[in-house]
Each structure stands twice: as C-alpha cells, then as structure tokens.
Amino acid sequence: MTRIINLVGVVFACAVLVIGCITPARAAELPRIASMNVCTDQLLLTLADPEQILGLSRYSRDRFQSWAADDARRYRILSGGAEDIMVMRPDVVVASLFDKRATREFLKKKGLHVVEFDVPRSLDEVKDQIRQMGQITRHPDRADAGIARLDAAIGRVRAAVAQKRVRVLPVSRRGWVSGSESLLSSLLTQAGLSNAAGELGVGFGGFAPLETIISTKPDFLVVSDAGDRAEDDGSAFLLHPALQRFYPPSKRIVIPDRLTVCGGVMLADALDVLIAELRRVER
Structure with missing residues (x-):
C-alpha cells in the first residue's frame, strides 16, 4: 500500500512538473x-x-x-x-x-x-469577425463559444417575438435613423421585428425630420436612453413634446448604445435586453 501511495505521489509530481513546463512555453507562443x-x-x-x-x-x-x-x-x-x-x-x-x-x-x-x-452591418459579418479574432488570438474555441451564445440569444428573442408583427424605428440624437443596412437593423430583423426605416428609403442611416418620424407611425421607437433630461441639443430631439406625446416611455424600446455600437458577443446581451423591453411595453 505504501509503494502504491508513493507511486501515485511520483506520478502527481511529474504531472505538475509537466504542466509547469508546458504552460510558460504555450504562453510564449x-x-x-x-x-x-x-x-x-x-x-x-x-x-x-x-x-x-x-x-x-x-x-x-x-x-x-x-x-x-x-x-x-x-x-x-x-x-x-x-x-x-x-x-x-x-x-x-x-x-x-x-x-x-x-x-x-x-x-x-x-x-x-x-x-x-x-464595420459589420449584419450578424453574419459579426460572427465572421468573432471567428477572425479567435484565429488572431489563437483561441478559436472561445470564438465558437461566443457565436453559440449569440445564436442562443437569437433563438430566445425569436421565440419571444413569434407570431407578432411589430414595426419599430431606431432613432437617436438629432433624429438619426439607423437604416435597413445597419448592424442595429440586422439585429432587429433577426429578432423578427420590422425596421420602418426601410420605408423611408434610408440605407445605412440618415437624419429624419420630426414630422416624418411621427407620420411613419411605427409601433415603437428604439432608443438608447430612457432619460427624461437632455444633456445637449442633440439628445433634446428625443424629448420634443410632439415625440413624447406620440411615443411616451410605453412606446419606446431602450437598448443602450454600448450593446450595439460594435459587433461582438455583447449583441447577445442586447437581444436579451430587447426581450425584456418587449415584455415591459406589452404590459
């Protein structure tokens, strides 16, 4: 029994030694x-x-x-x-x-x-960039896990939106509308929502007058901030009395910019926020 214990100890020590030798070498590579x-x-x-x-x-x-x-x-x-x-x-x-x-x-x-x-304009391009960075860092397994996380979030939001016909319009500072060719629009489309910006002929993005936004009559506005105070003239656009009348908080879906400005695994969080927001505005 003592010999067996000693043998196990030797094997364990060797394993530790091997791991200790491999780890620095791998890190250097x-x-x-x-x-x-x-x-x-x-x-x-x-x-x-x-x-x-x-x-x-x-x-x-x-x-x-x-x-x-x-x-x-x-x-x-x-x-x-x-x-x-x-x-x-x-x-x-x-x-x-x-x-x-x-x-x-x-x-x-x-x-x-x-x-x-x-700059990615679709979720497919985002996945390609995740794979590319996975190759650069030499961690393709992490890239695969990130893409799987994104796909799972897409599945969750599609299940939440199923059988609903919802038209939204993404609007930000000074009336900037994210068009049908933007990453945000791809995110909304993948979720099963319709971006009304396509009806305005807006491609990647462009400014729309207040009257045009209201007359388009989307079901909801997609905004990045739910605040009721404007920090400057640009953000004051979203607090215009006419826009607040037709699109109060119950008609606004809030997805923070930090989740949609770039492409990456954070888009999974954006989709989960979208699910929570849809549940909120439907109450």
Whole structure:
C-alpha cells in the first residue's frame, strides 16, 4: 500500500512538473496584441488571455461606447498614434478601417502586422469577425463559444417575438435613423421585428425630420436612453413634446448604445435586453 501511495505521489509530481513546463512555453507562443479601436478592444477582451493584451484604444474605458469598459481598466491605454505601439513591438495590431489611415500605413511600413476590421452591418459579418479574432488570438474555441451564445440569444428573442408583427424605428440624437443596412437593423430583423426605416428609403442611416418620424407611425421607437433630461441639443430631439406625446416611455424600446455600437458577443446581451423591453411595453 505504501509503494502504491508513493507511486501515485511520483506520478502527481511529474504531472505538475509537466504542466509547469508546458504552460510558460504555450504562453510564449501566443501573440501579443495591441488594439487601436473601441470595437477591436471588445473583441480582444472577449477572446484573448490577459497576458496577450498590450494596450487598448483611448475609448476603451468609455462606458457609453464600450460594453467591456470595466475590464479595460486593467490594461494600458494607447495614445492613438504610432509611437507607443512601435515601442511595444506587438506581434499583431488590430484596428478598424475607420482608424487613422496614415497611422495604419506607417505601422505596416515599419513591419508590424496590422489586421484591419471593417464595420459589420449584419450578424453574419459579426460572427465572421468573432471567428477572425479567435484565429488572431489563437483561441478559436472561445470564438465558437461566443457565436453559440449569440445564436442562443437569437433563438430566445425569436421565440419571444413569434407570431407578432411589430414595426419599430431606431432613432437617436438629432433624429438619426439607423437604416435597413445597419448592424442595429440586422439585429432587429433577426429578432423578427420590422425596421420602418426601410420605408423611408434610408440605407445605412440618415437624419429624419420630426414630422416624418411621427407620420411613419411605427409601433415603437428604439432608443438608447430612457432619460427624461437632455444633456445637449442633440439628445433634446428625443424629448420634443410632439415625440413624447406620440411615443411616451410605453412606446419606446431602450437598448443602450454600448450593446450595439460594435459587433461582438455583447449583441447577445442586447437581444436579451430587447426581450425584456418587449415584455415591459406589452404590459
């Protein structure tokens, strides 16, 4: 019995030693990554190991734009220029095509591997970007799990909306309407709702007069804030007396911008918020 116990102890010690040897080696093989954009920040935070993240964009801690703002506080904030990225010498730089082109091109000329992400306009494109970041971080299993989470949320919201014909109109500051080609519209369509912006001939997005919004007569407005105070002239649009008369809180579906500005697994949270909001306005 003593020999068996000793043998088990030796095997356990060897296993610990092997694991201890493998883990640092594997960590050294994983790419070190810097992010230049608030949307690539969130993909990276979702899929990478903390040790892989060298720095995030200037807006990564903005709670209005980033679903992962709290997690971002653990990491270095980049200036938005090329200098601090050059000093860190990351294996990969992830950026948006909307980031400053001169900076991206400069980094490429200096030999850095820059991967550029376009703005997704559909949930299929979002899934592609999750897979792409999963490949970059070398964690494709996490990407698959994120996509599965998104698909599950789509299934839940479709079940909640089934057999209902609901027309909505996404409206934000100064009367900006998210059109039929926008990511938000794709989210609503996947949920089984109809975006009335298509009836206005709005593609990706555009401004609509107050009279047009009211005369379109959507069942609900989709807004990002339920507040009753305007911080500036842009947000005051949604508090116009005429708009409040026809679309009081019971006619407004609230989905925070931080859940829909970018593509990623946070869209699953956006869909769950949508379910809760539909239940609220239907009471």
